[in-house]
Amino acid sequence: MYNNKDRRPKIRLVGMGTGGSSGFSFASIEKLLQESPSKDTWFDAKLVCSKPCHGMNLISTELEDYLYNPCTGYRYVRSTREALVYIPNRIPSDRFRHDHAFTTGNKNVGLGFDPLMQEHPPLPVNDMPPAYLAGFLYWMSEPRLSQSKTSAILSFEIATKTFVVIQCPSCALTRHNRSPCKSFVVELEGMLCVVLANPFEEELDIWKMEHGQWDRAYRVCLKGWPGYSLGANVVVPMAVDPKDGRILLNTGSKLGLYDPTKRVIENLYDLDEVLRVKQTDESLHVEDKEKS
Template identity: 50%
Template structure:
């Protein structure tokens, strides 16, 4: 038996009911960008020892299709995804939230400049990030080679946090060729850690410059994937799709 999966997004959070880390999985069984039709299922997976996971709770489908090309952000026990405007009825972007304590999905409107989406070939890519304990929405603009970063305030409104300008940055930080996303922000001076595929850089907002912290380019492991993570407490791994498909094909 072999399972064909059209798309999958997985977020790690902490379940206060079981007092364990949990994985929230959203799987596309089918999706068609021409007709905008899709079929998605979601569930909570309980994290076990040695990389083993079991389905603990089947959820209702999310209210909007979520983008699976960027990981969700976790803020205060709530997971957030950027929606996928290529699917479903809405042609605007929004943020889909999931509160693990209440087992409920919800929708958070995006800032107008991020909600607007010009079509399936639009080069402006949107994502979510947890920075300084708050939810941020990020719009990558290849034409301006900049990241427009917005912060969700306590009252529910959005305020512009910063604009990260990448002109003059070292090779590898060009938004026309690579995805560049913020990972963390220094609370003292506002410097931002950036991930750019095989590079990790530090952006200085005062100087508007990027300094390389780590790069796999030109090394023996340059062909490997660099997956940066910000560790705050113990984390659980998620089995890769290829290994899972191999196990299913042998069953």
């Protein structure tokens, strides 16, 4: 935070550390693209990395969770039985798409400042990772497991180890009940936001809570951008550029900057394309080797 003088979001991708199994490397897009043909760059298994929280990252795989500081190299490994905050009453993993980009197995863990297991929360939560903001973790509830059948936000205060239920924006609740929209929470510009993903309209409605009130902050129109289609992807807003208002979007395999004024996406990184190039290069290498 202190070294980011221009206060603009800095994008890093997580790759293999030195020796493959000894840790992780956090590299710029340009650097990772240059090193993409190297087999030492890629993981063999899926992982999910949280947004940084006071310099720390939570990296989750199906077998382990890593608390990692890329600046100091500090790493702490936890097994899946030692989740930082454990949330029971989850929907079984077979009820979700197996290619969900932001879940690993049936785990849901969040990164804060108190890593101890806490009490059972009053609401079951959905399959999206929580958002962290100013000493609190926030999850979106799962209406299909709740008696009320409506979405709400579950808030966990780390200092007091207490849970509170926060009401969602009324418009978001109405639209969620009438269509199979997916809702989840994120932190943007230091504020708690609710994202309502509508696959029929191919739109993200983003609501922000400011001074205790919900207001619509952004509408992201994704029609005409098949790589970011909400019918096939979970598209998560990660950050907002304070200088030009462009929104960083993440699908788990693509990164893009959305311009709310022009309604266009500048594609920054496409893992599928990188892997296709990598496979083509390997095929050509094998073919040349066979010829020789």
